[in-house]
Amino acid sequence: MTQNLQYFLIPFMDWRIMLLLWGGVFAGIWVGAIPGLSGTMAVSLLISFTFSWEINDALAVMCGTFVGAVYGGAITAILLNIPGAPAAIATGMEGYPLAQKGEAGKAIGLCTTVSLFAGFVGVAALAAAAPIIARFALKFSPRDFFLLAVMGILLIGSIGGGDPIKGIMSGTVGILISMIGMDPSTGELRYTFGSLNLMAGISFVTAMIGLFGVSEALTQFRTSGAKSPKQNLTKVIPDWPTFKKYLPLAVRSSLLGVFIGALPGTGGDVAALLAYDQAKRTTRNPETPFGHGAYEGLVAPETANKGAIGGAFIPMLTLGIPGDAITAIIIGALFIHGLRPGPMLMIETPHLFWMIVSMLIIANVALFVLGLLSVRPFAKIIEIPKSIIMPIIIILSVIGTYAIQNSVVDVFYMTGFGVLGYFMRLYGYATGPMVLGLILGPMLDSNYRRTMQIAEDRLFPFVSGFFTSPLSFFLTASIVFMLFSQTKLYRKWRGIE
Amino acid sequence: MRTESAPQDLSVYVPEKVRRPGEIGFAVLGTLIGVLGYYFAMGMTSDSYSAPSVFPKIASAVITACGAASLAKAIKRAKPPANSGTLFQFLLPGDVLFMLAMLVVYCLALPKLHFILSSYAFMVVGMVWLHRGKKILQSLIISAGTLAVLVAVFRYVFLVILP
Structure with a gap:
């Protein structure tokens, strides 16, 4: 115990680790804020120039960048309606209307404060319950992942806005687009039409930048003469009553984030969308309706994606299985440094576990300080005239898209998605569900087919599995509840409308 | 043709009783x-x-x-x-049409002129157009400054390969 405490305190005493953590968070915030530049990309770049460093130093800069990048995605989502990362899509839906009302500073301030809280919840779960959560996460079968993806798809109702039929259509087109390319299980080509470029499929990040970034710029050009809203920056840090008001929601969403983050293959993006949906379903009489700047809609996704950070480390440190893409890269870094991530990691190298716990705590504190310090300069971005900021956004979108796989073809795809998104907005089709479909399509397809193959391609065993496994039954019941909670009967009963 | 009237803001969908052109x-x-x-x-x-x-x-x-x-x-x-x-005016008002055309030209020019030259031209022409032909010097300076920052940050800090 005393030994573990000593390991835990090392990063607090080492100025070099401290500096690297703060530097990593700072760089991560900026990387995360730019659509296309992701935490995954930044951490993988870090591997190349940290492989000769001490493992503690390398981990410090990676952990800092990870935490900063997850937070950074929310900034452009709130200010410009262009999520820096898929985990910030839901944040933009409520944050952007707030920025249009001049409340961008308050929105970012609240996001920063609840992010600190959620970060601590994630780290606490990692420190206290890592082995238990990891064992439970491993019980998830392909059928359960399929059900989780179905739950995700049901979010179309939440993020679609306007006409639900158009939302479903947009989401399904996203699923169809996600099928383009080589089928990962059989190698069969789907919708490639003989094109080599289409064989690798279309990256959902490219689509996201086009559908949110370029289409937002094109839409803004319709009103390019209009003045940008003046931002109120007098009270950025939320007061105690405000924080207390959102605390129960923050706790729920953070824990949801920890759990989703701990599931291999899912991360902050799915957690944030699920938490947003839950907040929308369960919040009674929000001060501002959802879709028009509800603070509950900011708190839920932001706490979920921060909670997911701690969650993602759980299977990585206890079982050697990455919780998401970034922890997969960190596993690679551990291998490079001669360590063997797996069940023995905590026994053979307990110092690593406790140092990562304390590094994540420091990174969250750094995030809080640097995040609050950058509220004012970030909020000023929105006051720049559209005639200047919009061409710059297009250039940033091009850089971000090209950076994904250094391909000009992706830039053309991005432009195509931008034009499609512009026309979709014109006719009231929300672009969010399409990105959701692109993210969840492969998860739905692959897990459905694995489940069906386990059931030997017979319908009865496939269907009965949803009721015979306790975990699948719980998820199926949750889906039924989600559908029921969309009915007027439920909303009347709960007093939501 | 440039349309001077301010078209409706479409960032928020409002169900309408009247259908939109197209x-x-x-x-x-x-x-x-x-x-x-x-x-x-x-x-x-x-x-x-x-x-x-x-x-x-x-x-x-x-x-x-x-x-x-x-x-x-x-x-x-x-x-x-x-x-x-007309349907065309609804779909592509002057500024949208011009910037979209510029974006296509920019994408086509990227492999030949590379990032710095094509991006600078895109930003300057875009800003001058949106300023209705005014503030040319301001557009030239802002574009140059922005581009310098972008190249320094992305190419040399984040080690991102630019087109």
Whole structure:
């Protein structure tokens, strides 16, 4: 115990680790804020120039960048309606209307404060319950992942806005687009039409930048003469009553984030969308309706994606299985440094576990300080005239898209998605569900087919599995509840409308 | 032709009783995507419940059904008012058309002129156009400064390869 405490305190005493953590968070915030530049990309770049460093130093800069990048995605989502990362899509839906009302500073301030809280919840779960959560996460079968993806798809109702039929259509087109390319299980080509470029499929990040970034710029050009809203920056840090008001929601969403983050293959993006949906379903009489700047809609996704950070480390440190893409890269870094991530990691190298716990705590504190310090300069971005900021956004979108796989073809795809998104907005089709479909399509397809193959391609065993496994039954019941909670009967009963 | 009137802000969808110009055409296009998606999925392996064609077929069928429903809704709505302008003016007002054309030219120029030159030209021309031909010097300076920062940060700090 005393030994573990000593390991835990090392990063607090080492100025070099401290500096690297703060530097990593700072760089991560900026990387995360730019659509296309992701935490995954930044951490993988870090591997190349940290492989000769001490493992503690390398981990410090990676952990800092990870935490900063997850937070950074929310900034452009709130200010410009262009999520820096898929985990910030839901944040933009409520944050952007707030920025249009001049409340961008308050929105970012609240996001920063609840992010600190959620970060601590994630780290606490990692420190206290890592082995238990990891064992439970491993019980998830392909059928359960399929059900989780179905739950995700049901979010179309939440993020679609306007006409639900158009939302479903947009989401399904996203699923169809996600099928383009080589089928990962059989190698069969789907919708490639003989094109080599289409064989690798279309990256959902490219689509996201086009559908949110370029289409937002094109839409803004319709009103390019209009003045940008003046931002109120007098009270950025939320007061105690405000924080207390959102605390129960923050706790729920953070824990949801920890759990989703701990599931291999899912991360902050799915957690944030699920938490947003839950907040929308369960919040009674929000001060501002959802879709028009509800603070509950900011708190839920932001706490979920921060909670997911701690969650993602759980299977990585206890079982050697990455919780998401970034922890997969960190596993690679551990291998490079001669360590063997797996069940023995905590026994053979307990110092690593406790140092990562304390590094994540420091990174969250750094995030809080640097995040609050950058509220004012970030909020000023929105006051720049559209005639200047919009061409710059297009250039940033091009850089971000090209950076994904250094391909000009992706830039053309991005432009195509931008034009499609512009026309979709014109006719009231929300672009969010399409990105959701692109993210969840492969998860739905692959897990459905694995489940069906386990059931030997017979319908009865496939269907009965949803009721015979306790975990699948719980998820199926949750889906039924989600559908029921969309009915007027439920909303009347709960007093939501 | 440049349109000086300020068109409606479309960042928030508001259900309308009157249909927008071209709404029927867009719904037809959506339905067509579903039909074509299903048609091409028929060419994929379909020998079992776990075949690669299952999800493409389901997705295409849902798109077709939603497209048809949107089409029926659009037809039921009242016609767009006579003063709503032409379809082209509605879809692509002057600034949108110009910036979109610029974006296409920029994408085509990227492989030949590379990032710095093509981006600088795009920013300067875009800003000057949006400033209605004024503030040329300001546009030249802002574009140069922005580009210098972008190249320094992305190329040399984040080690991102630029087009």
